[in-house]
Amino acid sequence: MTTTVLVLGGTGEARRLAEELHPRRRVISSLAGRVRDPKLPVGEVRVGGFGGVDGLTAWLTDNEIDAVVDATHPFAAIMTASAAEATTRLGLPFLVLRRPGWTEETGDRWHWVSSINEAAEAVKALGERVFLTTGRRDLHAFAGLDKHFLVRSVDAPDELPPRSHVVLDRGPFTVDGEVDLLRQHEIDVIVTKDSGSTMTTAKLVAARHLGLPVVILRRPPLPEGVAHVATVAEARDWIMRGSGAE
Structure with missing residues (x-):
């Protein structure tokens, strides 16, 4: 029993x-x-x-x-x-x-990758101002990129890529709020993981509305x-x- x-x-x-x-x-x-x-x-x-x-x-x-x-x-x-x-x-x-996991819809510009290093490599050709929502333990992969980063996490990261701005926040997030955040920081590419969480899916909808590319890390x-x-x-x-x- x-x-x-x-x-x-x-x-x-x-x-x-x-x-x-x-x-x-x-x-x-x-x-x-x-x-x-x-x-x-x-x-x-x-x-x-x-x-x-x-x-x-x-x-x-x-x-x-x-x-x-x-x-x-x-x-x-x-x-x-x-x-x-x-x-x-x-x-x-x-x-x-x-x-x-998340399902791609019409209007999405998703770029699937299999590792965090592949995500960093994909960002090179996709934008200059990057919204990172991969979690604070994966930020090291982006340290060598000459980009502007907006980093969101629940707790403050120990290490950050150069030229980073940190937002400490926990979902759920709204589409309007995500659109405002992306516009405020002039983001032109998003990097995330395929968590499938409804608490954080608003950023994907916001990216669709704004026509932004999203680099998504596949699940193991x-x-x-x-x-x-x-x-x-x-x-x-x-x-x-x-x-x-x-």
């Missing part, structure tokens, strides 16, 4: 899943600790890394976890791979919850053979079926 569930979180989907399961199941939500003031889910919460696959395997055993749901950010590839290996070692049920693939769903309801039902509930 599935009674104790580890939810690898940090996303809105992870918080909603904890709400759906609590208090019918014991839910322990794990946050990476990269955001200084995260939105906390209901139930038990742990913050910080596990120490790789071996550390996670030991933690799952010590805490008598019955199932693991990975609802981390779509680009948290190392955590997903570690969770897949640790649960395989222990024979634990493992599910990845990933919201769908999931580990081979891993079960995955796209909605919180599907993840909840997976847990409940595993427990023998109605």
Whole structure:
């Protein structure tokens, strides 16, 4: 019977899943600790890394976890791979919850890339004033570019490319607000990741309205053979079926 569930979180989907399961199941939500003031889910919460696959395997055993749901950010590839290996070692049920990626629409000028370095290379020919929304840990890739950068993140970055202006903000964002921001800073190209989040999709609509190119980093693939769903309801039902509930 599935009674104790580890939810690898940090996303809105992870918080909603904890709400759906609590208090019918014991839910322990794990946050990476990269955001200084995260939105906390209901139930038990742990913050910080596990120490790789071996550390996670030991933690799952010590805490008598019955199932693991990975609802981390779509680009948290190392955590997903570690969770897949640790649960395989222990024979634990493992599910990845990933919201769908963004879909290109008429009028979009999207340029897909497979790495952050490819994104920096693509920017060279697309514009001079760049709106970076890739997260504060990827800014190093743009350090060598002679461009003007508008950087938006939840927490202040440790390092910035030259000629950068920082905006500290957290979604959801509005289309009107994004249009105003892009015009105010005279942005002519946007760089982002295919997070699929509805909280940040407004920048893509704003870019479409303004005719701006968008460089989008593709998601890393999931580990081979891993079960995955796209909605919180599907993840909840997976847990409940595993427990023998109605």
